[in-house]
Amino acid sequence: MSALVGLDVSIRERLRGIVGAEHYSDAAEDLYCASYDATLEQARPEAVVYPASADEISRILRLANEAGFAVTPRGSGTGLSGASIPVAGGVVLILTRLNRLLEINADDLYAIAEPGVITQTLADAVAKQGLLYPPDPGSMKSSTLGGNVAMNAGGLRGLKYGVTADYVMGLEVVLPTGEIIRTGAYPVKSVSGYDMTRLMVGSEGTLGVFTKMVMKLVPRPEHCESMLAVFADMAAAAETVSAIIRAGVIPATLEFLDNVTINCVEDFKHVGLPRSAEAILLIETDGVREAAQREAEKIVAICHGHRAAEVRRAADAAERDRIWEARRAALSALSRVRPTTILEDATVPRSRIPEMVAGVRKIAATYNLQIGIFGHAGDGNLHPTIQTDQRDTEEMARVEKAVDEIFALALSLQGTITGEHGVGLVKAKYLKDEFGEEGVRAMRAIKRALDPNNVLNPGKMFR
Template sequence: MQKTKLGDQIKAIVGQDYFFDSYEDRLCYSYDAAIEEAMPEWVAMPGSVEEIARLMTLANTEGFPVYPRGAGTGLSGGSVPLKGGLVMVLTRLNRIREINQEDLYAIVETGVITSALHEQVEALGLLYPPDPASMKVTTMGGNVAENAGGLRGLKYGVTKDYVLALQVVTPAGQVVRVGSKCVKSVSGYDLTHLYVGSEGTLGIITEITVKLVPAPEHKESMMAIFDDMNMAAKTVADIIKSGVIPATLEFMDNTSINAIEDFKKIGLPRDAQAILLLETDGVKAAAQHEAEKIIAVCKANQARDVKSAATEQEKLQIWEARRTCFSALARVRPNTILEDATVPRSKIPEMVRGVTDIANKYGIQIGNFGHAGDGNLHPTILTDLRNTEEKQRVQKAIDEIFALALSLGGTLTGEHGIGSAKAKYLENEFGPEGLAVMRAIKTALDPNNILNPGKIFVADTAIA
């Protein structure tokens, strides 16, 4: 069928106000927060599950690709329409359907903003722990599709640990329900967790049931300053070894510290080689006891100084460093590439050293900060991609960072997803056999390869 006729059919499904095909509009759906961009042929914002199902049926029959999209904040190109086709914007499905305080779950539509759910459940004394840095704009559907993490991952886990059930529209346009509201459910295959983190390649997630937990009654915040990065990195492993799982355990290296001080003078010591930011939470006595243990471990590892927040104001000051970190790094050079190669936390010292060596080897600037407690650092490359020679060095450095993470028993991505940029490395993590299993699943669920083609698998290799 001709493209214009297909466009008319899409328009007929979603209505004129929610269909876009001008160059200007399409350009604004050609990107997410990753580097790569591609133009879609059409953009549609369906307003119901039924419209989504009809769009999928049309796409499957006519064979055009569909790229589901939430807020478009992904860092791996998950929503970029590499093969054109239709970008399906899911933000109109944005109702919180139910918050159940007895059974501790919430049911949300796919386009609900993550922090909107946070606000609603926290008002009831509950917690939905996944807290990706972009939570004030990201959608729940996007979080589930990418299996988003966040600062609280160490103690509370990530999105996958909270998804109980899903409603999904299949590539053929069928509406299916997977999972259960029950804490225990072993009925059939665990399809819920097949869809979580599937990066929009297996189905359109339309409704999500998430588990909630009671909010902790008390929090303790600490900042530990180190003269030796290796000692800071070792402290991370030692804290866990001491039997304490902090709610948050964030790391910042000297490059990050200085970027923060250049941007906003908040009084961090510029000569410090690393800073750890920590938080314990729970019952007051327990949180305080854990904080004391943490302080002891920091001191035993030659922390120059350990600051404990006595007031809310001091708490805010401690976390301002972390909140400012990325903004500060982002202003150093024109382009910022945020990676998320992850290692077992005991390997953090080697990973930090290794990334520093790689930065020196290729003469590039890398700020290292992130969720050290769960091994999920964010090596942040500060560069100018207009400089083609530097761009090549950056690419080589990225290749080596991934290889390093894998050699330490790590993984390519802790929370951003494979998308298109990391697809070429995936075989290095799972081997051809592992990749073949993934391909078989993709082929079984999306035989015509219409959903988010070009992601996870190197372009055109999804259908073997």
């Protein structure tokens, strides 16, 4: 990273020549807008460019290798790990002009999109043809598909449908050295060569820039049933999650809110959540009408059998919306309480959720912090959310220690440091705790092989 250089006048001129003067900027406000994401991290680039094609991106990366400056890809900047922050200065490559939805193929069940397409735009377009694009991150109204693929974003439907990686059939990628390659295939099956698609998915803009993506679609389920189950103790809620799966039912969605989160949501949205509950589970089944209904009945019985104090089943779309409003509002509700919100995504096997929740509570008590917990119970993907104040240095020191302990706890429970938000900047220091020096060395070797001059998104993933 230290070998990288700044942008001199001639490099800036050549960048303008590649993208056109109107798609290049070094105005302070544009540099500021490319300097942050949804974390507390910030760093300014020296220029931003808005390329319109793979060829322009290839020429920018060839120039970066020749001159030695850093290039950081950026979608909508909604990331929760600092992965898009240009810590080495240089150029930010903003991919929002590449925003065409090129094809929806209802026979072969795929869509071809450019990376700047907003996730919700794809979901809406395929829904009109009776199809479903399942990955539904909470940020889907603003995140780009390129950002989703780069971070392997998850969402509420992860339990039944999987994450973004499960829906990427192929990519067009500009490699860090400027060559343009194609990965994957259009048929549902292909075992041709190394699985470069899987390598690229989740690579956080460090191994290549995606310029076209073939995304898998599925038929839209005919019907869904939503439920809300209230628990007076955490262990009962967690046991219910395991019991549902053991009974052979895989709900589309199985979400969890703890008591802190329930009360913040209630203060904010007044949706009628029981304030004294220790935990609630929000559950949805989908599929053929009769099957979704039968599964819902099974789930209601399991909840009652596991000491649920109350189970509400949505009678109509309005009631369903009210149930999901509670989950959609969780992060915003927790964020209103203190000036700074730190959202983590430590993830454990779902059977270890009770230990994880108890451990996070103990950590909160040890460091005298308010931590709400919500998340994708079915995936074991919890979001301990710390309500704090960045300006209070003493409190932030306690927050840092608490975060270290949360990740150590997740790893001790056979978990992972990140279920969906990625490593980026903020979790780079924990990567070797998960994979060891050797594991990280193997990852670095891949990075070096594809990016020998370390120009593409340097300073991320590894520390």
